[in-house]
Amino acid sequence: MDTTEFGxxxxxxxxxWDHVYEREARFTAQGFSRFGEDSVEKMVDWTLENVPAASGPQILExxxxxxxxxxxxxxAGYAASHLTGLDYSSDAVKLARLIAPTRNGEEIAFHVCDFLRDSPPFTTGRPDASGSWDxxxxxxxxxxxALGEKDELGRSPQAAYPAQASRLLKEGGYFLITSCNFTEEELKASFIRPETNFEFHSRVKHPSISFGGKTGNVYTTVAFKKIS
Ligand SMILES: C[S@@+](CC[C@H](N)C(=O)[O-])C[C@H]1O[C@@H](n2cnc3c(N)ncnc32)[C@H](O)[C@@H]1O
Structure with a gap:
């Protein structure tokens, strides 16, 4: 069985997701972290160490x-004008824009965009999003x-993701992913492919849990680097 495929x-x-964010906007209008604050902190710490704010990186979530x-x-010190978010849920984008003033983040750009189907937003001054992002x-x-429907040819929806991620990155750029469904080995198998030019760069340590005599992580955070 292919463990990288889910029903x-x-x-x-x-x-x-529209329903989730529409409710979140009605009941909190503040925003909280899925997977907990700890996962946010660890991704921010990794970024501070590997893609310092002083280098003026363009960052896309x-x-x-x-x-x-x-x-x-x-x-943490990254220029808001260099931070961009995209989400295919218009309610998510509405909520992020609603929260922004309360989080002092007015200039962060949030776009409605289906990562697999639409042309993602560009960084300022570039004619095309390819190779734009650090x-x-x-x-x-x-x-x-990965939990979406397969297409008529039976292909899993996430199959197009690694090449799209690589296309948007600059050479030498990084892709940092946190997953609660895939192990490090599964992520490596999906992302390190000839068409992506990704190599494994590093992992972030998370607390582990033991169950039924087995030990594993609650979630996995891995960084890949795009090489030439
Ligand atoms: C588990 S939530 C995580 C949201 C956010 N990264 C966080 O940690 O709070 C998954 C997000 O992916 C978005 N999403 C799912 N498929 C997408 C796609 N094809 N293009 C863009 N966004 C998508 C959903 O709308 C949702 O906001």
Whole structure:
């Protein structure tokens, strides 16, 4: 059995995420971190260490939801004008824009965009989004995409993701992903392919749990680097 394939679930639909963010906007209008604050902190710490704010990096979050990770990067010193979020849920984008003023993050750009189908937003001054970004971030989006319906040829929806991520990155750029569905080995198998030019760069340590005599991580965070 291919452990990198899941059956379709509600979590793989845009309608589900619209509903989630529409409710979140009605009940909190603040935004909280899926997977907990700890996962945000660890992704921010990795970024500070490997893609310093002083280098003026262009950073794109794929599936930015309520914007929590991008707001945390801004708080850590990254220029808001270099931070961009995209999400295919218009309610997510509405919520992130609603929260932004309360989080001092007005200038972060949030776009409605289906990462697999639409042309993602560009960085300023570039004619095309290809090769634009120094860092791509994903926290839970690849997981959600993997829960979508297969196409008429039986291809899993996440199959197109690695090449699209690579296309958007500059050479030498990084892709940092946190997943609660895939192990490090599964992520490596999906992302390190001839068409992506990704190599493994590093991993972030998370607390582990033991169950039924086995030990594993609650979630996995891995960084890939795009090589020439
Ligand atoms: C588990 S949530 C994570 C949200 C955010 N990264 C966080 O950690 O709070 C998954 C997000 O991916 C978005 N998403 C799913 N498929 C997408 C696609 N094809 N293009 C863009 N966004 C997508 C959903 O709308 C949702 O906001």
């Amino acid at each position: 379709p679930s509600q979590l793989g639909t845009r309608a589900h 794929i599936g930015s939801g309520n914007g929590t990770l991008l707001f945390a990067l801004r708080d 860092l791509l971030l994903d926290k839970g989006t690849y997981d959600a995409i």
